[in-house]
Amino acid sequence: MLTKDAKDKELYKDVSSLVAPMGYRLVEASRTDHAGGVTLRVVVKKDGGDVTTDDLEMIYNVVYPRYQVSLSRDLELEVSSPGLQRTFKDVLEFGIFAGSAVRVYSVSRSSYIIGVVDRADMDSVVLSDYLVEDGMERGGSIVIPVSDISKAKLEYDWEAKR
Numbered sequence: 169m170l171t172k173d174a175k176d177k178e179l180y181k182d183v184s185s186l187v188a189p190m191g192y193r194l195v196e197a198s199r200t201d202h203a204g205g206v207t208l209r210v211v212v213k214k215d216g217g218d219v220t221t222d223d224l225e226m227i228y229n230v231v232y233p234r235y236q237v238s239l240s241r242d243l244e245l246e247v248s249s250p251g252l253q254r255t256f257k258d259v260l261e262f263g264i265f266a267g268s269a270v271r272v273y274s275v276s277r278s279s280y281i282i283g284v285v286d287r288a289d290m291d292s293v294v295l296s297d298y299l300v301e302d303g304m305e306r307g308g309s310i311v312i313p314v315s316d317i318s319k320a321k322l323e324y325d326w327e328a329k330r
Contacts, residue, residue: 169318169319170256170257170258170259170314170317170319170320171257171258171259172258172259172260172290172314173258174196174257174258174260175258175260177197179197179198179199179208180194180196180197182197183197183210183231184197186230186231186234187210187212187227187230187231190226190227190230191214191215191216192212192213192214192215192219192223192227193212193213193214193215193264194210194211194212195211195212195213195250195254195261195264196209196210196211196257196258197209197210197211204241204242205241205242205243205244206235206239206241206242206243206244207243207244207245207246208231208235208243208244208245208246209246209248210227210231210245210246210247210248211247211248211249211250211254212224212227212247212248212249212250213249213250213264213265214249218249219249219250224247224248224249227247228245228247231245231247232245250265250322251322252322252324253321253322253323253324254321254322255319255320255321256270256319256320256321256322259288259290259314261320262285262288262293262320263285263287263288263289265285265322266285266286266287266288267284267285268284268285268322269282269283269284269285269322269323269324269325270282270283270284270285270295270320270321270322270323271320271321271322271323272293272295272312272317272319272320273317273318273319273320274300274312274316274317274318275316275317275318276316277300277302277303278302279300279301279302279303280300280301280302281295281298281299281300281301281310281312282295282298282299282301282323283295283296283297283298283299283310284296284297284298286309290314291313291314292311292312292313292314293311293312293314293317294309294310294311294312295309295310295312296308296309298310
């Protein structure tokens with residue numbers, strides 16, 4: 169089930185304020201405390217392009233010192249891109265991936281709907297050029313209430329990229 173609280177978490181706000189001026193959108197920030205240390209996991213999307221290893225290194229070099237100082241324990245930092253078929257964890261991700269193809273499971277239709285995110289807010293997602301898989305229904309635009317989405321992920325067409 170998708171959450172609606174990522175943007176309200178302090179860690180998300182803080183890391184987002186570090187990476188946004190660099191031209192990146194924060195997709196996810198999480199913290200795990202364990203014996204003797206802390207693991208921070210940061211997932212970013214680059215505005216207008218793919219995330220490279222140089223991008224990840226640059227973000228690491230900005231985020232690591234900030235949290236190494238504020239945390240008094242060993243810090244492990246993981247910085248990554250969202251990947252080609254990221255499973256969404258929060259409704260906020262629809263806005264981050266506007267213009268990208270997604271696959272959502274509609275509870276009311278009991279089917280997957282594939283389309284391009286046109287726009288999104290905390291209540292609904294608008295997909296353009298959509299296809300309802302089970303019914304083989306196609307159309308130009310469909311509005312899906314967030315309450316009707318049980319899961320969602322980025323859709324990558326492996327055959328079209330050959």
